Amino acid sequence: MVHRVFSLKYRPQDFDDLTGQGHVLSSLKGAIKSGRIGHAFIFAGPRGVGKTTTARILAKSLNCSEGSTIHPCQKCQSCKEITLSRSIDVIEIDGASNRGIDEIRGLREGVKYSPLRGRYKIYIIDEVHSLTPDAFNALLKTLEEPPSKVIFIFATTNPMKVPSTILSRCQRFVFKRLSLKEISTRLKSIADLENIKITQNALHYLAVRADGSIRDGESILDQLSSFVESEITENDVFKLIGFMGSSFYFEILEQVIKGDLKQVILLLNKGIEDGADPVEIYRGFTSYLRAVFLVKTGLPDEYVELSGDEIASLQNIELEREKLTAMLEICLRFEEMVRRSINVRVVIELLFSKLVFNLSRSSESPRKMNNDKDTANPNGKANLKDKLSNRLQNFSPKLAGIIHDVEIERSDKNIIISAKNDFSKRQLEGNRKVLESVLKNILNGDFTLTLNMTERKQEKNHLAETIKDLFDSEEIK
Ligand SMILES: Nc1ncnc2c1ncn2[C@@H]1O[C@H](COP(=O)(O)OP(=O)(O)OP(=O)(O)O)[C@@H](O)[C@H]1O
Numbered sequence: 001m002v003h004r005v006f007s008l009k010y011r012p013q014d015f016d017d018l019t020g021q022g023h024v025l026s027s028l029k030g031a032i033k034s035g036r037i038g039h040a041f042i043f044a045g046p047r048g049v050g051k052t053t054t055a056r057i058l059a060k061s062l063n064c065s066e067g068s069t070i071h072p073c074q075k076c077q078s079c080k081e082i083t084l085s086r087s088i089d090v091i092e093i094d095g096a097s098n099r100g101i102d103e104i105r106g107l108r109e110g111v112k113y114s115p116l117r118g119r120y121k122i123y124i125i126d127e128v129h130s131l132t133p134d135a136f137n138a139l140l141k142t143l144e145e146p147p148s149k150v151i152f153i154f155a156t157t158n159p160m161k162v163p164s165t166i167l168s169r170c171q172r173f174v175f176k177r178l179s180l181k182e183i184s185t186r187l188k189s190i191a192d193l194e195n196i197k198i199t200q201n202a203l204h205y206l207a208v209r210a211d212g213s214i215r216d217g218e219s220i221l222d223q224l225s226s227f228v229e230s231e232i233t234e235n236d237v238f239k240l241i242g243f244m245g246s247s248f249y250f251e252i253l254e255q256v257i258k259g260d261l262k263q264v265i266l267l268l269n270k271g272i273e274d275g276a277d278p279v280e281i282y283r284g285f286t287s288y289l290r291a292v293f294l295v296k297t298g299l300p301d302e303y304v305e306l307s308g309d310e311i312a313s314l315q316n317i318e319l320e321r322e323k324l325t326a327m328l329e330i331c332l333r334f335e336e337m338v339r340r341s342i343n344v345r346v347v348i349e350l351l352f353s354k355l356v357f358n359l360s361r362s363s364e365s366p367r368k369m370n371n372d373k374d375t376a377n378p379n380g381k382a383n384l385k386d387k388l389s390n391r392l393q394n395f396s397p398k399l400a401g402i403i404h405d406v407e408i409e410r411s412d413k414n415i416i417i418s419a420k421n422d423f424s425k426r427q428l429e430g431n432r433k434v435l436e437s438v439l440k441n442i443l444n445g446d447f448t449l450t451l452n453m454t455e456r457k458q459e460k461n462h463l464a465e466t467i468k469d470l471f472d473s474e475e476i477k
């Protein structure tokens with residue numbers, strides 16, 4: 001039997017069979033039900049997320065012999081022909097390979113004739129942004145005087161390249177990249193139907209690699225199933241796509257932070273010898289840094305495309321946000337070079353030596369020191385406070401604000417937090433458990449926590465001093 005690739009075999013034929021894109025689907029269904037169908041649609045969004053598939057389902061819905069419906073019957077001649085791409089009333093044009101004005105001229109002739117069998121004549125133009133300016137002009141003329149019973153559905157991964165004169169005449173639908181969970185759930189159900197055994201971790205990495213696109217995920221699953229005989233594991237995924245797990249990036253980042261360039265280069269080369277593609281390492285490391293950045297910024301876990309354990313390990317990475325953003329910036333500056341170089345390995349080594357060098361240089365500046373284990377260092381205290389406040393931001397902005405105004409002293413295994421006033425102290429006491437667990441997470445060790453209040457006298461003095469400073473300052477005199 002001829003093998004049908006998964007992406008075609010499992011192409012959804014009904015709106016309800018699509019994963020995600022709920023916002024698009026509900027407005028399309030609404031339009032079909034109410035019978036208010038526009039004459040031009042544009043489906044914009046990244047690759048492999050269901051644009052062409054939705055265009056075909058919409059065409060089926062509009063032309064089904066049972067009448068316009070949100071659940072096409074799949075049995076009538078029109079439905080069957082659309083499934084097989086053979087309908088005479090649904091014309092698919094690939095904008096990327098038919099960039100020429102001739103095709104659009106042909107289209108302009110064609111729209112003059114009524115649909116033969118269905119209610120509408122439907123033109124689906126894929127990758128519409130690739131049309132030439134002349135072709136766009138010809139298309140625009142048709143859109144300006146839309147023939148009745150003709151519907152255009154344009155799909156594009158690059159709506160910025162579609163002239164605004166065209167865009168403004170279309171109803172626009174934005175397709176989203178799919179989440180890790182959506183992709184892995186879809187792939188799991190395909191694996192079940194195909195009797196493919198696959199571990200949860202393998203599914204996870206497959207979904208990460210699919211990078212928002214179900215089609216990419218399906219293609220990788222398809223390939224894996226053809227060479228793995230028993231259960232597919234994460235190592236099979238890594239082998240096939242030259243991809244490394246996050247523990248690899250964790251190790252590299254640790255060595256970068258330590259400033260051990262030699263170890264970094266050894267690790268990189270070991271990864272490459274194990275089959276990782278240098279471009280993939282670049283991409284993986286950059287995404288890993290992004291994940292660290294998101295976690296440190298306090299975003300909820302679903303924004304970070306890593307598993308729970310991996311996120312927990314990220315929490316322990318000691319890296320200030322400033323340094324992190326500087327590192328991300330350096331990585332992005334290398335993107336073009338990685339893409340164009342014929343010796344990516346050298347480019348990657350150069351990138352990592354820049355990262356190590358940059359990091360060691362910035363830690364020499366005392367202002368940027370990040371060592372809250374050193375109680376003698378006043379910045380250390382400030383850092384612990386910032387960290388605590390940052391992490392609490394997500395949980396309770398109010399508590400984070402209170403922490404912003406406290407004093408934190410730390411000696412050995414004692415941490416003393418002194419609140420500014422009675423109200424703040426009560427809030428801190430009420431949240432002692434939360435504070436302890438967040439602190440434990442930051443410090444990675446045991447401690448006792450004492451909650452105090454700064455003496456009022458001190459507060460007054462502080463205020464008085466500030467006022468005095470203000471009045472004594474040069475500018476005011
Ligand atoms: N939202 C989705 N739900 C289920 N399957 C999907 C979805 N999106 C894509 N697929 C799978 O991927 C295949 C390709 O999807 P489709 O051609 O619709 O993508 P596209 O957005 O048009 O991509 P491109 O921009 O590359 O043309 C489908 O046949 C289907 O197997």
Ligand SMILES: [Mg+2]
Pocket residue numbers: 051052053126155
């Ligand atoms: Mg498409």
Ligand SMILES: [Zn+2]
Pocket residue numbers: 063064065066072073074075076077078079080
């Ligand atoms: Zn039908």
